[in-house]
Amino acid sequence: MRISELSRRSAVPTATIKYYLREGLLPPGRATAATQAEYDEGHLRRLRLVRALIGVRGLSVSATREVLGAVVEHAGERHQVLGLVLGARPVDEDAQEPEPAPGAAEVDALIGALGWEVSEHAPARAVLGETLETLRSLGAELDPAALRGYAELAERTAVLDLDQLDPDADPLEQAERALLRTVLLEPALLALRRLAQENESARRNA
Amino acid sequence: MRISELSRRSAVPTATIKYYLREGLLPPGRATAATQAEYDEGHLRRLRLVRALIGVRGLSVSATREVLGAVVEHAGERHQVLGLVLGARPVDEDAQEPEPAPGAAEVDALIGALGWEVSEHAPARAVLGETLETLRSLGAELDPAALRGYAELAERTAVLDLDQLDPDADPLEQAERALLRTVLLEPALLALRRLAQENESARRNA
Numbered sequence: 001m002r003i004s005e006l007s008r009r010s011a012v013p014t015a016t017i018k019y020y021l022r023e024g025l026l027p028p029g030r031a032t033a034a035t036q037a038e039y040d041e042g043h044l045r046r047l048r049l050v051r052a053l054i055g056v057r058g059l060s061v062s063a064t065r066e067v068l069g070a071v072v073e074h075a076g077e078r079h080q081v082l083g084l085v086l087g088a089r090p091v092d093e094d095a096q097e098p099e100p101a102p103g104a105a106e107v108d109a110l111i112g113a114l115g116w117e118v119s120e121h122a123p124a125r126a127v128l129g130e131t132l133e134t135l136r137s138l139g140a141e142l143d144p145a146a147l148r149g150y151a152e153l154a155e156r157t158a159v160l161d162l163d164q165l166d167p168d169a170d171p172l173e174q175a176e177r178a179l180l181r182t183v184l185l186e187p188a189l190l191a192l193r194r195l196a197q198e199n200e201s202a203r204r205n206a
Numbered sequence: 207m208r209i210s211e212l213s214r215r216s217a218v219p220t221a222t223i224k225y226y227l228r229e230g231l232l233p234p235g236r237a238t239a240a241t242q243a244e245y246d247e248g249h250l251r252r253l254r255l256v257r258a259l260i261g262v263r264g265l266s267v268s269a270t271r272e273v274l275g276a277v278v279e280h281a282g283e284r285h286q287v288l289g290l291v292l293g294a295r296p297v298d299e300d301a302q303e304p305e306p307a308p309g310a311a312e313v314d315a316l317i318g319a320l321g322w323e324v325s326e327h328a329p330a331r332a333v334l335g336e337t338l339e340t341l342r343s344l345g346a347e348l349d350p351a352a353l354r355g356y357a358e359l360a361e362r363t364a365v366l367d368l369d370q371l372d373p374d375a376d377p378l379e380q381a382e383r384a385l386l387r388t389v390l391l392e393p394a395l396l397a398l399r400r401l402a403q404e405n406e407s408a409r410r411n412a
Contacts, residue, residue, distance in 0.1 A: 079411035088404045116405040124397035131394035140386040142370075149366045150391075153359055154398035158406040160355045161399070164348075180346040182403065185356075188337035189399070190392050191330035192360035193367070197388065198294045199322035200364040205285035 003029070006039045010047045017047065023061050025050050025068065049085070049176040056183050057087065066091045071175070078171055083119065085175040086182060090121045097121070103129025106147075114151055157189070209235070212245045216253045223253065229267050231256050231274065255291070255382040262389050263293065272297045277381070284377055289325065291381040292388060296327045303327070309335025320357055363395070 007014045020026045026046055029037030046068070053064045067084055070091045074080040083089030097120050107129045111118055118125070135141055164181060165174050213220045226232045232252055235243030252274070259270045273290055276297045280286040289295030303326050313335045317324055324331070341347055348356075370387060371380050 077411075079407050082407050083404060086400070086403070088400060111401065114405075116401060117408040118401050118404050122401060122404060124400035127397040128394050128401070131390060131397070135386065135390055138386055138390075140383055140390070142387075142391075146366060146370055150363070150395060151398050151402070153363055153366070154395070154402040155406070157356070157359055157399050158402035160352060160359070161403055162406050162410060164352055177346055180341065180344055181348075182400070184337060184341055184344075184346070185348075186396050188334050189356060189360070190395070191333040191337070192357050193363050193395070194292070194294060194330035194388070195317065195322060195324050195328060195334070196357070196360040196364035197292070197367055198289060198324050198328060199320075200361070200368050201285045201288050202323040204368060205283075 001039050001044075003037070003039065006043060006047065009044055010051065012047060012051055020047070020050055023065065025061065025065055045170055045172045045176070049172050049179075052176045052179045053085065056180060057085075071172070075171060078174065081171050081175050082178050085179050088122045088124070089119050095121060098126070101126040101129050102133040103131075106132055110147060110151060113148070114155070161185075207245050207250075209243070209245065212249060212253065215250055216257065218253060218257055226253070226256055229271065231267065231271055251376055251378045251382070255378050255385075258382045258385045259291065262386060263291075269297075277378070281377060284380065287377050287381050288384055291385050294328045294330070295325050301327060304332070307332040307335050308339040309337075312338055316353060316357060319354070320361070367391075 001009070003014055003017060006012075007017055010017075017026070021028060026043060029039040029043065031037050049071075050064060050068070053059045053067060054061070059067065070084050071081050074084065080089065084091065104125065107125050111125075132142060132147070161178075161181065165178055167174075169177070207215070209220055209223060212218075213223055216223075218226075223232070227234060232249060235245040235249065237243050255277075256270060256274070259265045259273060260267070265273065276290050277287050280290065286295065290297065310331065313331050317331075338348060338353070367384075367387065371384055373380075375383070
């Protein structure tokens, strides 16, 4: 396809596609004339992933280039590709283990008790630990059974999330979908909790 | 107690407490001398709620004053107090029904199918509708069964949330706890989902 069709099918403006080509986020098309090139479905999938990494995950162009490089290196290993695209796994394999963050011991204990297989580098570990510490500092500490309950509901949410991926899809396409649904669903899941709380409160105080 | 002890027990600086007194967010203490006043447990509970409304929910001083006024009017009706403090219920009872937002029909259908009792004014309705529309516009539409699945997990999350409230606590204290745990747990719940996704992805691609 020509660049105009690539633009139409991806909803990314032609000028932006040309910028991504110059920055090496997209490989060049097959030259068909001095000023024309042909692009294929692989370009489209990669372009959609680039748009999701920049527009939804909020990565810079250079961070996106690094993630794409690592994705290409691990193409075929779906778990690694998902981890890279979602930021659960560092791009640099030799990255040092992060410094223990506040609440890290509690998070480690929870993950151990659940038997979860999670990278030491997952940024969500620190987010969880810091939240638990903040609640404690405000005297609104979560008891361990409640934390375990929330974690078990998260397990079921993750099963729903993964069930929606097409296992036969191209790995880049699968990664783009996973990124869109993971990040964009976040406000919706919190909104559902707020609505369900209101309903549950109405029920209990009827 | 003197203002210094109120400050120590609430971890709110004395100057801030004096500002809240001037702004009418706290009722005056009982004057014991020309420049001294005594405060009680009621002041402490109200001060903690003010701190949570401003510091955690991010309300302005004037919005906090309105919420407190409505809370006092509905004291004793725990469901109403929770709704006011969490923003699920408008302070102005005569507020017009909001304009239908994008995705409102889908949200109404979901809430109807689940039989949830939720105010027409709940801001979470619009957040949910907008997210569903965004996913659709990006070609990553959620199928209705999946949406229903997420909503059912939200119901169980809300049961856990409400189970942690002390039903015998003072209503202001209960409302403060509910606000802290609802808002501050949000990043932790999303972090648990990310960690659970990584584990589920590892399991499926092992």
